[in-house]
Amino acid sequence: DGGITQSPKYLFRKEGQNVTLSCEQNLNHDAMYWYRQDPGQGLRLIYYSQIVNDFQKGDIAEGYSVSREKKESFPLTVTSAQKNPTAFYLCASQFRGGHVYEQYFGPGTRLTVT
Amino acid sequence: GENVEQHPSTLSVQEGDSAVIKCTYSDSASNYFPWYKQELGKRPQLIIDIRSNVGEKKDQRIAVTLNKTAKHFSLHITETQPEDSAVYFCAASYQAGTALIFGKGTTLSVSS
Numbered sequence: 001d002g003g004i005t006q007s008p009k010y011l012f013r014k015e016g017q018n019v020t021l022s023c024e025q026n027l028n029h030d031a032m033y034w035y036r037q038d039p040g041q042g043l044r045l046i047y048y049s050q051i052v053n054d055f056q057k058g059d060i061a062e063g064y065s066v067s068r069e070k071k072e073s074f075p076l077t078v079t080s081a082q083k084n085p086t087a088f089y090l091c092a093s094q095f096r097g098g099h100v101y102e103q104y105f106g107p108g109t110r111l112t113v114t
Numbered sequence: 115g116e117n118v119e120q121h122p123s124t125l126s127v128q129e130g131d132s133a134v135i136k137c138t139y140s141d142s143a144s145n146y147f148p149w150y151k152q153e154l155g156k157r158p159q160l161i162i163d164i165r166s167n168v169g170e171k172k173d174q175r176i177a178v179t180l181n182k183t184a185k186h187f188s189l190h191i192t193e194t195q196p197e198d199s200a201v202y203f204c205a206a207s208y209q210a211g212t213a214l215i216f217g218k219g220t221t222l223s224v225s226s
Contacts, residue, residue: 042218
């Protein structure tokens with residue numbers, strides 16, 4: 001289970017506040033991803049980064065922002081513009097090589113906004 | 115872009131029966147197809163994967179089959195046990211470093 005961590009495990013915020021979710025990995029992976037999980041919706045891609053200082057929008061990027069200043073870290077900010085932020089957020093990392101490799105997931109952060 | 119459809123959304127079996135979950139994908143360039151298992155409140159974990167140069171892969175009680183022509187792949191679990199109860203996700207990807215596109219998941223319940 002080690003290698004990729006997310007904190008905190010549970011997070012509560014008031015509507016209108018920005019909140020930043022942490023994701024750290026020590027697997028020396030180049031690629032990192034953020035997914036949102038809602039019941040019955042599977043995992044939907046928010047943002048991903050293939051290399052430091054570069055990232056791309058996923059399918060549901062509106063209301064979110066990211067940064068990738070270090071290889072080990074890929075924090076996600078949920079802004080007040082995100083209309084339905086309450087969800088389970090999963091971070092993942094992946095080795096980049098000639099083939100596609102397994103994505104390793106962090107334990108997740110459950111965000112509740114009221 | 116890639117789209118992955120997964121069926122059924124729920125599946126209930128008796129202990130010892132087999133379970134089959136099916137996925138279809140839209141992008142013929144996809145070449146990597148993993149299956150993840152997620153227990154309640156936990157992270158998804160890879161249970162088996164297959165690349166497009168292989169038609170079938172087995173690991174003990176689980177197997178995955180791939181039909182590139184029809185663009186579908188399936189997960190087979192034999193001799194199911196209560197601990198197999200979880201949500202299973204299929205996914206597809208076509209290029210190293212690109213995101214996996216996931217199906218919506220199948221909730222498998224194994225009753226003893």
